[in-house]
Amino acid sequence: VTGMFNHAPREYVCPFCLVAKGIIRESVHSRDSDIVARNSAAMALIASHWRPRNPGHVIVAPIAHYENLYDLPDEIGAAIFSLSRRIAIAMKNAYRCDGISTRQHNEPAGYQDVWHYHLHVFPRFAGDELYLDDNPNRLTRVEEREPYAAELRAALGAEQ
Amino acid sequence: VTGMFNHAPREYVCPFCLVAKGIIRESVHSRDSDIVARNSAAMALIASHWRPRNPGHVIVAPIAHYENLYDLPDEIGAAIFSLSRRIAIAMKNAYRCDGISTRQHNEPAGYQDVWHYHLHVFPRFAGDELYLDDNPNRLTRVEEREPYAAELRAALGAEQ
Numbered sequence A, B: 001v002t003g004m005f006n007h008a009p010r011e012y013v014c015p016f017c018l019v020a021k022g023i024i025r026e027s028v029h030s031r032d033s034d035i036v037a038r039n040s041a042a043m044a045l046i047a048s049h050w051r052p053r054n055p056g057h058v059i060v061a062p063i064a065h066y067e068n069l070y071d072l073p074d075e076i077g078a079a080i081f082s083l084s085r086r087i088a089i090a091m092k093n094a095y096r097c098d099g100i101s102t103r104q105h106n107e108p109a110g111y112q113d114v115w116h117y118h119l120h121v122f123p124r125f126a127g128d129e130l131y132l133d134d135n136p137n138r139l140t141r142v143e144e145r146e147p148y149a150a151e152l153r154a155a156l157g158a159e160q
Helices: A015-021 A074-095 A142-159 B015-021 B074-095 B142-159
Strands: A035-038 A042-046 A058-062 A099-106 A119-124 B035-038 B042-046 B058-062 B099-106 B119-124
Touching: A015 A042, A015 A058, A035 A074, A035 A142, A042 A074, A042 A142, A058 A074, A074 A099, A074 A119, A074 A142, A074 B074, B015 B042, B015 B058, B035 B074, B035 B142, B042 B074, B042 B142, B058 B074, B074 B099, B074 B119, B074 B142
Parallel strands: none
Antiparallel strands: A035 A042, A042 A058, A058 A119, A099 A119, A099 B099, B035 B042, B042 B058, B058 B119, B099 B119
């Protein structure tokens, strides 16, 4: 199947597909320990790269490979929405953040850089300058992410 | 029904509820002519305030009043996703933009400023600096928005 306005190179090794399958590669930063929730359609994991003042933000992605919003079937989009909402509520309870915002990027001009649809869910804090801070995203260590994953899993468990 | 982490003042007159009902008020910038699609669950309209280099961006919102992501039922979230995807594809065809990105804000610290859930769908252009440009959003004139609405309606019609 060829998608709409796709940009992945021909022999693309998709990092989110590897993560969904539990395959570890040096070149892929995410690990099983980053996953905080998954079902047959979607998964949520602590992002490997963080904004300066929004630690522990989460990526929600489909299990199956779709490059972008244009390609994502409605029933999987519904699962992405539902999981992002659960993550938002869990973040409020676990991180005690002041707000939540989400963003989702398509194509290089839209700031997409991994060629598998993903939605960012950010914990927000007063004065965090999520948009205006031009510092690059920082690659985090696995061990740094683990306490955030543990807190979110506990909060997700408490939601049910 | 009281929502989660709501911030609307007690006697809030909700602009998106007025738009959904077709009621015109001086204080509300959006008009019927901004609406490009609607169904029983959700509506899409040209935003009244634009970023400097992303003209004609669209707001997707539920018809019923829910303040934020935490409160939005999954079935309405599914309708929001589906409509946002249709809008994204229509924008690609109508605006010939280089990409699409979406964002959604909850609570004041998360940059929410209208107390009715809404998702922004932006046409993206190379070098548009959607995030780093600190110019404020510009209030547009109704007549300025009409050609964008007309183009999107035509593209949405062609999608079906």
